[in-house]
Amino acid sequence: MVQPTPAAAPGQTPGTSDAAQGMNVKARTQTQLVIRRFLRHRGAIAGMALLFFVIALAVTSIGAGPIPGWWDKNHIGTADLVNGGRPTLGLWPGFLGGGGVHLGEHPFGQDNIGRDYFAVVMRGTQVSLVIAVIVGVVATAVGTVIGAVAGYFRGAAEATLMRATDLMITIPTLLFAAMVAVMWGNQNIVTLGLVLGAVTWTQTARLVRGEVLALREKEFVEAARSVGTSAARIIFKHLLPNVIGIIVVSVTLAISSAILLESALSFLGLGVQAPDTSLGKIINEYRTAMMTRPWLFYWPGAFIIATALSINFIGDGLRDAFDPRQNRVRA
Amino acid sequence: MLAFITRRLVTSVLIFFSATFVVYIMAANLGDPLADLRELPPQDREAAIADRTERMNLDKPVVARYFLWLGGVLTGDLGTNRVGQDVNLMLERALGATLQLVLAATVLSIVIGVGIGVISALRQYSALDLGVTFGVFVCFSLPVFWVATLLKQYGAIEFNDWLADPSLAWWVIGLIALFMGAVFSSLLVTDRRTRLMAFGVAAAVTAVLLAVLSATAWFADPGLGPIVIGLTAGAAAVGFATLFSGLEWNPTMKAAAICAALGLVSHFALLPFLDDPTWWFMGLLALLTVAICWAVGYFVGGELYRRSAVPVSILTGLFTAAVIFVDRMLQSFASFSESVRGRPISTIGASTPNYSGSFWDHGLDSFGSLILPTMALLLISLASYTRYSRASMLEVMNQDYVRTARAKGLPERTVILRHAFRNGLIPITTLVAFDIGTVLGGAVIIETVFGWRAMGDLLITGINERDPNPVMAFFLVAGTAIVVFNMIADIVYAYLDPRIRLS
Numbered sequence: 105m106v107q108p109t110p111a112a113a114p115g116q117t118p119g120t121s122d123a124a125q126g127m128n129v130k131a132r133t134q135t136q137l138v139i140r141r142f143l144r145h146r147g148a149i150a151g152m153a154l155l156f157f158v159i160a161l162a163v164t165s166i167g168a169g170p171i172p173g174w175w176d177k178n179h180i181g182t183a184d185l186v187n188g189g190r191p192t193l194g195l196w197p198g199f200l201g202g203g204g205v206h207l208g209e210h211p212f213g214q215d216n217i218g219r220d221y222f223a224v225v226m227r228g229t230q231v232s233l234v235i236a237v238i239v240g241v242v243a244t245a246v247g248t249v250i251g252a253v254a255g256y257f258r259g260a261a262e263a264t265l266m267r268a269t270d271l272m273i274t275i276p277t278l279l280f281a282a283m284v285a286v287m288w289g290n291q292n293i294v295t296l297g298l299v300l301g302a303v304t305w306t307q308t309a310r311l312v313r314g315e316v317l318a319l320r321e322k323e324f325v326e327a328a329r330s331v332g333t334s335a336a337r338i339i340f341k342h343l344l345p346n347v348i349g350i351i352v353v354s355v356t357l358a359i360s361s362a363i364l365l366e367s368a369l370s371f372l373g374l375g376v377q378a379p380d381t382s383l384g385k386i387i388n389e390y391r392t393a394m395m396t397r398p399w400l401f402y403w404p405g406a407f408i409i410a411t412a413l414s415i416n417f418i419g420d421g422l423r424d425a426f427d428p429r430q431n432r433v434r435a
Numbered sequence: 436m437l438a439f440i441t442r443r444l445v446t447s448v449l450i451f452f453s454a455t456f457v458v459y460i461m462a463a464n465l466g467d468p469l470a471d472l473r474e475l476p477p478q479d480r481e482a483a484i485a486d487r488t489e490r491m492n493l494d495k496p497v498v499a500r501y502f503l504w505l506g507g508v509l510t511g512d513l514g515t516n517r518v519g520q521d522v523n524l525m526l527e528r529a530l531g532a533t534l535q536l537v538l539a540a541t542v543l544s545i546v547i548g549v550g551i552g553v554i555s556a557l558r559q560y561s562a563l564d565l566g567v568t569f570g571v572f573v574c575f576s577l578p579v580f581w582v583a584t585l586l587k588q589y590g591a592i593e594f595n596d597w598l599a600d601p602s603l604a605w606w607v608i609g610l611i612a613l614f615m616g617a618v619f620s621s622l623l624v625t626d627r628r629t630r631l632m633a634f635g636v637a638a639a640v641t642a643v644l645l646a647v648l649s650a651t652a653w654f655a656d657p658g659l660g661p662i663v664i665g666l667t668a669g670a671a672a673v674g675f676a677t678l679f680s681g682l683e684w685n686p687t688m689k690a691a692a693i694c695a696a697l698g699l700v701s702h703f704a705l706l707p708f709l710d711d712p713t714w715w716f717m718g719l720l721a722l723l724t725v726a727i728c729w730a731v732g733y734f735v736g737g738e739l740y741r742r743s744a745v746p747v748s749i750l751t752g753l754f755t756a757a758v759i760f761v762d763r764m765l766q767s768f769a770s771f772s773e774s775v776r777g778r779p780i781s782t783i784g785a786s787t788p789n790y791s792g793s794f795w796d797h798g799l800d801s802f803g804s805l806i807l808p809t810m811a812l813l814l815i816s817l818a819s820y821t822r823y824s825r826a827s828m829l830e831v832m833n834q835d836y837v838r839t840a841r842a843k844g845l846p847e848r849t850v851i852l853r854h855a856f857r858n859g860l861i862p863i864t865t866l867v868a869f870d871i872g873t874v875l876g877g878a879v880i881i882e883t884v885f886g887w888r889a890m891g892d893l894l895i896t897g898i899n900e901r902d903p904n905p906v907m908a909f910f911l912v913a914g915t916a917i918v919v920f921n922m923i924a925d926i927v928y929a930y931l932d933p934r935i936r937l938s
Contacts, residue, residue, distance in 0.1 A: 273921070274450055276875050279910060360576065367580075368880055374895075388580075394588050412575070413573060
């Protein structure tokens with residue numbers, strides 16, 4: 105749904121300026137255009153809102169680090185079971201004959217030993233988000249640098265880097281991620297994020313290399329080279345700003361797939377280790393409770409889906425904003 | 436072309452061997468493989484540790500161990516795991532189930548995903564397209580283990596319970612009917628009146644059908660019967676013929692109709708031979724079907740229509756054969772369900788252990804254990820095929836040659852099938868290669884949820900026990916699959932796209 109931006113058409117005769125035709129034209133920079141297109145993408149805006157809600161809920165409810173949150177229970181302490189541990193969250197407004205909108209004692213219920221499940225899920229969400237963001241940023245940074253270097257330098261550097269990328273692609277991501285997670289990732293969640301990021305950059309590297317290969321032949325790169333600009337400066341100042349669209353989209357997509365990867369690994373028992381917890385680990389712990397206490401299964405799953413879905417929508421919006429060609433209406 | 440293939444082959448093999456080196460080094464450094472033995476009482480400890488050190492060559496450096504392993508692999512010996520079981524044997528047992536799962540999911544997701552993607556591209560911005568796009572995003576965001584657990588609960592346990600008294604509640608029927616109505620009406624591009632009518636008709640037909648099936652307890656003892664077989668075969672004949680040469684009574688349509696009629700006749704003729712056939716017999720029947728239909732298409736089509744009549748006849752014949760196959764399978768359902776104590780959809784394992792029954796019972800047994808894992812795996816790879824084929828189709832439909840094809844007056848069917856669809860499929864070949872790694876990873880997780888002792892078990896146990904040989908067995912299969920698929924994709928791409936082939 106790209107609106108044709110009002111701009112002076114090339115080849116216009118000087119006499120018929122836009123003002124004379126009664127058109128209200130405003131000059132916009134590339135960034136403004138991108139932001140405008142992004143804000144018009146309804147899915148992306150809804151995704152932003154949902155993601156903001158999830159992050160705000162996870163951070164403010166149980167607090168982060170030494171800062172306390174507004175929720176009075178934590179993910180370790182236990183209490184007597186209220187109502188068999190069922191969720192006390194009410195969303196049925198009073199004027200419709202329901203119990204009114206309220207949180208209650210344990211909005212998401214309690215597990216079998218009486219831990220407050222809201223606090224547990226919030227804790228898991230925090231950890232999963234932190235890991236996913238680290239993975240996304242690391243994977244994109246590594247992939248961008250490798251892709252740009254491989255694309256800019258021809259010859260040995262390119263051959264080595266691309267063969268290395270091919271080698272990584274040959275190893276299934278799950279196998280690679282599981283092995284690095286077991287080797288280095290069990291200590292804490294930050295290292296887990298770092299090592300997962302170190303094995304998931306291949307896609308970004310290939311995309312960036314493809315773009316850089318085309319860009320390096322452009323005149324502005326040749327001009328920069330002819331005045332003696334260093335290779336590093338050409339890559340970071342002249343080439344990478346031109347592939348910023350791909351990089352930004354890569355970050356979002358890498359984050360959303362990292363959420364799924366981390367939760368899958370933790371589900372298999374190879375990711376986050378106790379005493380830390382994450383959404384995937386919670387699901388693994390309580391999956392046998394599916395029959396008796398289904399809410400222990402649904403809440404963490406809902407949070408994984410909500411986070412990944414909102415980030416995917418944001419990524420889609422960003423892609424449309426940076427590259428509106430994909431969305432043309434068929435003529 | 437030959438030079439291209441050779442070069443590609445050599446690099447692939449080299450990369451694969453370097454990858455085995457990397458994976459072996461990592462798998463051998465996962466941790467201490469003797470950890471569990473160090474807990475043993477002191478009198479057994481020394482001997483056990485010495486024993487395992489000897490078996491796993493732990494006294495040699497890792498690189499030496501890799502070359503020992505590689506030497507074994509090149510002579511067809513994958514070594515033993517840490518307690519001395521033969522990995523070849525473990526792999527042999529594990530491979531079949533995983534291959535079935537991965538192949539079924541990949542083929543189905545390509546066919547269904549590309550189909551949905553193309554239709555959704557042809558109806559860009561319709562309700563159907565928006566719904567598909569949203570569904571794709573949801574599929575992209577689903578954690579596969581969560582879906583698999585859900586499917587196990589609702590698709591197996593509750594479904595089996597429901598089969599004991601299979602009747603649908605009125606609101607379920609209503610919802611399905613509304614859904615079918617919405618799908619059918621959004622497939623049409625006409626005025627509002629016709630679409631409303633399509634909605635009404637589709638919804639009403641679905642509702643009546645489901646109500647009848649529910650009232651007669653069809654789900655407990657299903658079957659299709661000759662009338663339904665005849666109707667589906669006829670519909671398939673008309674559908675395929677329309678797709679290839681338009682909706683008119685021409686030799687193509689005639690050939691398809693003859694094939695459908697032959698299929699219906701063979702349904703009765705073959706009844707006595709289908710009590711307990713073998714796969715060989717079924718394969719032979721399929722070949723026979725293809726041969727007969729080819730002949731029908733060739734001779735009925737004549738000089739002018741041969742090009743479309745032959746494929747249409749073969750497709751119609753195979754489709755009718757498939758319907759007959761499904762009908763026969765469904766007829767065995769009641770007895771099969773009884774023989775597994777009313778739990779036809781299995782929740783654990785890739786087949787019921789020590790089950791003995793006819794061809795059809797075994798078919799239903801593996802179907803019952805495959806269906807849910809395949810559905811779970813399908814959900815994750817379906818999304819990318821839908822998304823990519825939609826994008827690629829939209830791009831192709833904007834090309835100048837499509838406009839040219841329209842401008843010279845070709846019918847829309849020819850424009851889409853001959854000019855747009857074929858070119859739109861080219862980028863999908865690369866996606867198949869990319870996707871296979873994801874599917875293998877997904878299969879590992881799904882097998883864990885469904886308790887299969889297959890490739891996933893090999894990998895997870897290997898990693899947990901710090902035992903490189905089973906992990907390497909998994910990687911040999913998975914890595915080979917990825918390398919081979921990538922290579923095939925490159926070659927197919929070069930074959931399909933002359934710009935690459937000739938440069």
